[in-house]
Amino acid sequence: MGVYDLPILSPGAPTYVVDPVSAISAANEGKLNKDLKNLAEKTGQEVRMVVVRRLDYGQKIDNLADDILREWYPNPEDRTNQTIIVLDTLTNKTAIRVGEEAKPLLTEAIADSILSETMAVPLKDGGKYNQALLDASRRLTAVLSGEADPGPPEVATINIESTFTTAEETDDKNATIWVIVLLVLATVIPMVTYFWYAGFGR
Secondary structure, rough: OOOHHHHOOOOOOOEEEOOOOOOOOHHHHHHHHHHHHHHHHHOOOOOEEEEEEEOOOOOOOHHHHHHHHHHHOOOHHHOOOOOEEEEEEOOOOEEEEEEOOOOOOOOHHHHHHHHHHHHHHHHHHHOOOOHHHHHHHHHHHHHHOOOOOOOOOOOOOOOOOOOOOOHHHHHHHHHHHHHHHHHHHHHHHHHHHHHHHHHHHO
C-alpha cells in the first residue's frame, strides 16, 4: 500500500484518522477524530493518523510518511502545523513527521518516545492498535496544547518473590543438619558404649 492508495487530505480537512484497513474500531476512530478536531480548533495544530496493512514492495515506513506529507501538503507552508503518524499493522512499524511550527512543542525526543514507548508497548502486546493510537493521541494533545508532557504510560511489572531456596541456602541447611547429627552421635555413642560395657561387666 502506497500513498496513492490513500485518500488525499488537505489542510483543515475534518478527517484526522485514515484507516482503510479497518484496524481501529468505529467507536475509537470516532473518538480520535473528535479529540484531534478539538485540538486543531483550539491550537491550530493538526494531527493525522494513517493506518496501513502492507507497504508497497521495497518501501519503508519512513518513505511512506514523507510521501504522504508531500502529496497531501505540496506547499511547504501548509506543512508547518501538521503532525503525521503512520502505522503498518503487518510489521507494527511506525513513523512520525512533525511540521516546523509544531517542533518547539513536539521535540524530537518526545516524538521518538511516542513511537518507541507510547505506541510500541501496546503494539508488542498483541497488536493493540486501538490502544496505541489512543495513547499517542492523548500524549500529542497534551504536548501540542502547551501542557507538560505526560510521558509514556507506566508499564506494570510484577515482582514475584521466589519460593525456591538457592544453592547457597540449601548448602547452609545441609551443613547445619550435619552438625546437629554429629553432635547427637557424639553424645549418644559414648552413652551407648558405656551402658553396653556396663551391662556385660555384670
